[in-house]
Amino acid sequence: MIVTEKKPFDEILRSLEGEEKIFIVGCGDCADLAQTGGEKEVEDMAVRLAEKGKEVVGTFVSEGPCHVLRTARELRTVSEELNLADSVLVLACGAGIQTIADLVDKPVHPGLNSLFLANVKRYGWFEERCSLCGECVLDFTGGICPVTRCAKSLVNGPCGGAEEGKCEIGNGRECVWQLIYDRLKKRGQLDRLLKYQVMKDFERSIKPGVLDLRGETQDERSIRIGNADQARASWHPEFEFGHRNWEIQLENVRPRGLTELQKALDGDRFVVTCELVPPKGVDVNQALQDARSVKDYVTAVNVNENPSSKMRLNSLSLCHLLVEGGIEPVFHITTRERNRLALQSELLGAYVLGIRNVVAMTGDHQSMGDHREVKPVYDLDSVQLLRLAIELMGGKDYNMNNLNGAPQFYLGGVINPDSDLLELQIIKMRKKARAGASFFITQAIYDLEKFSDFLDQVKDVKAYIIAGIIPLKSARMARHMNANIPGIHVPEGLIERMEKARDKGVEGVAIARDLVRGCRDLCQGVHLMPIGWYDKVPQILEGIVSV
Ligand code: SF4
Ligand code: SF4
Numbered sequence: 001m002i003v004t005e006k007k008p009f010d011e012i013l014r015s016l017e018g019e020e021k022i023f024i025v026g027c028g029d030c031a032d033l034a035q036t037g038g039e040k041e042v043e044d045m046a047v048r049l050a051e052k053g054k055e056v057v058g059t060f061v062s063e064g065p066c067h068v069l070r071t072a073r074e075l076r077t078v079s080e081e082l083n084l085a086d087s088v089l090v091l092a093c094g095a096g097i098q099t100i101a102d103l104v105d106k107p108v109h110p111g112l113n114s115l116f117l118a119n120v121k122r123y124g125w126f127e128e129r130c131s132l133c134g135e136c137v138l139d140f141t142g143g144i145c146p147v148t149r150c151a152k153s154l155v156n157g158p159c160g161g162a163e164e165g166k167c168e169i170g171n172g173r174e175c176v177w178q179l180i181y182d183r184l185k186k187r188g189q190l191d192r193l194l195k196y197q198v199m200k201d202f203e204r205s206i207k208p209g210v211l212d213l214r215g216e217t218q219d220e221r222s223i224r225i226g227n228a229d230q231a232r233a234s235w236h237p238e239f240e241f242g243h244r245n246w247e248i249q250l251e252n253v254r255p256r257g258l259t260e261l262q263k264a265l266d267g268d269r270f271v272v273t274c275e276l277v278p279p280k281g282v283d284v285n286q287a288l289q290d291a292r293s294v295k296d297y298v299t300a301v302n303v304n305e306n307p308s309s310k311m312r313l314n315s316l317s318l319c320h321l322l323v324e325g326g327i328e329p330v331f332h333i334t335t336r337e338r339n340r341l342a343l344q345s346e347l348l349g350a351y352v353l354g355i356r357n358v359v360a361m362t363g364d365h366q367s368m369g370d371h372r373e374v375k376p377v378y379d380l381d382s383v384q385l386l387r388l389a390i391e392l393m394g395g396k397d398y399n400m401n402n403l404n405g406a407p408q409f410y411l412g413g414v415i416n417p418d419s420d421l422l423e424l425q426i427i428k429m430r431k432k433a434r435a436g437a438s439f440f441i442t443q444a445i446y447d448l449e450k451f452s453d454f455l456d457q458v459k460d461v462k463a464y465i466i467a468g469i470i471p472l473k474s475a476r477m478a479r480h481m482n483a484n485i486p487g488i489h490v491p492e493g494l495i496e497r498m499e500k501a502r503d504k505g506v507e508g509v510a511i512a513r514d515l516v517r518g519c520r521d522l523c524q525g526v527h528l529m530p531i532g533w534y535d536k537v538p539q540i541l542e543g544i545v546s547v
Contacts, residue, residue, distance in 0.1 A: 001030040002093040003126045004112040015109045023085035027092035029064035037091030057084040065096030134205035142183035149176035155197040156383040157428030160416030161486035168486040169365045253393040255408045259356045261300045262410040265464045271299040271525030278313035290534040302330040309369025323354035331355045334363030339379035351407030359412040360385040386435035413437035416487040417454035439464040443487040448518040466525040471512040475499040512540045
């Protein structure tokens with residue numbers, strides 16, 4: 001059924017301005033179940049409009065106004081009252097409202113907002129289970145839909161944000177990947193998740209959807225779609241992903257010695273990268289000064305893209321300025337706000353501007369940032385974005401059109417070693433490595449023993465690991481991160497250390513130094529996220545790492 005909600009009464013009154021005689025149409029099907037447009041709601045609306053001085057010339061509750069022919073027949077029974085009306089107020093979903101607008105030659109006003117296609121769990125309790133994507137993947141996910149029930153529509157595995165089985169966006173809903181994991185594990189089918197899910201073909205769900213079975217039966221249609229899929233698979237390597245051909249292609253396009261970061265990692269040198277957050281505005285002076293202050297201590301500087309979904313200067317521009325300033329950047333690119341057309345353009349642009357290191361990620365959900373109302377894109381997930389970047393490096397765009405000059409990138413991904421869904425994170429990490437990631441930057445780690453266990457589990461993955469480190473500034477900061485940043489767990493012992501310290505700055509640096517020292521024996525580098533403490537970067541590294 002379609003779930004609807006009532007529009008605010010004031011909004012309805014505004015839309016009826018200048019119209020005195022109103023006819024109200026309700027819906028005896030979905031809107032009745034949703035308690036927004038059945039007999040009771042139509043009567044209530046008639047009373048409220050009358051109280052505001054409107055004359056309600058008639059009301060009618062259709063069996064279901066989305067059914068055009070039936071509704072046309074129904075409306076004939078109330079044609080006299082309808083003729084008296086200045087306008088019609090419809091308490092139905094958008095489809096029902098449009099039926100009335102097509103059938104009645106008068107102004108038609110919506111009384112409801114349409115929300116989603118729902119399963120009815122109980123009377124008055126609805127849940128969205130399908131967003132009609134046109135390419136069902138339920139076979140691989142234990143009959144649970146990640147397209148609809150994951151806030152980012154991720155189809156190749158979870159993001160790193162789930163906490164205690166709940167989604168990172170903090171609305172109390174379960175992370176759907178936890179549900180998928182539990183079900184597949186119970187059935188002994190976790191291996192299904194290893195399969196790479198190809199990028200969706202949105203041509204199949206072009207709006208407006210029309211299905212006309214008068215010229216083609218459902219069986220004929222199914223055969224036609226199957227044939228089109230086969231034809232596509234014969235020329236599009238995305239469908240070969242994971243097969244022998246693809247592995248060969250990956251090795252063919254992977255560059256050697258492209259960046260200082262790659263040279264250092266391939267040359268067994270312990271690397272240090274440092275995070276730079278672009279300004280909120282166009283004054284880049286402080287950011288460039290911060291980058292210059294750490295330049296001699298790090299191999300490369302990573303530039304975030306709208307971190308925590310808060311709008312800032314784009315990563316690409318700042319990376320370019322770093323290149324001009326003789327500092328090697330690592331460009332972070334997210335799939336949150338661009339479709340594959342924009343992502344490809346952005347990657348080509350990055351190459352032209354001298355950017356070679358790229359970290360592909362999905363990005364924090366927009367509801368966590370300062371533009372909560374924006375339309376989420378999530379056309380691709382991070383695995384698919386890596387795959388797309390490799391495609392460009394092979395001289396082809398997503399649709400196998402030749403490029404006039406191919407870019408070269410040193411590609412990386414992100415991983416959260418402290419995730420509640422670690423087994424799934426690792427499955428996704430393997431997919432990313434096979435899709436093209438040569439290195440992984442982790443979420444901030446604080447527990448070296450746990451980190452070491454994680455590394456043991458991924459030692460067969462052919463990629464370098466760079467451990468994320470956020471120096472602690474206070475016990476309060478540690479507690480705040482534990483409570484608010486998905487995937488960060490500062491152990492109580494470190495929090496106590498910070499609490500007891502007389503000089504928090506000195507203690508924070510000492511803890512960061514311990515972590516860097518520990519990582520030297522465990523992985524291939526560290527990624528410092530100093531959060532303003534750029535002046536402390538030399539102290540954190542002194543005597544442990546020199547670049
Ligand atoms: S994958 Fe999800 S959104 Fe797509 S058709 Fe299946 S249930 Fe619906
Ligand atoms: S935590 Fe991440 S993977 Fe899980 S449902 Fe939320 S957005 Fe999707």
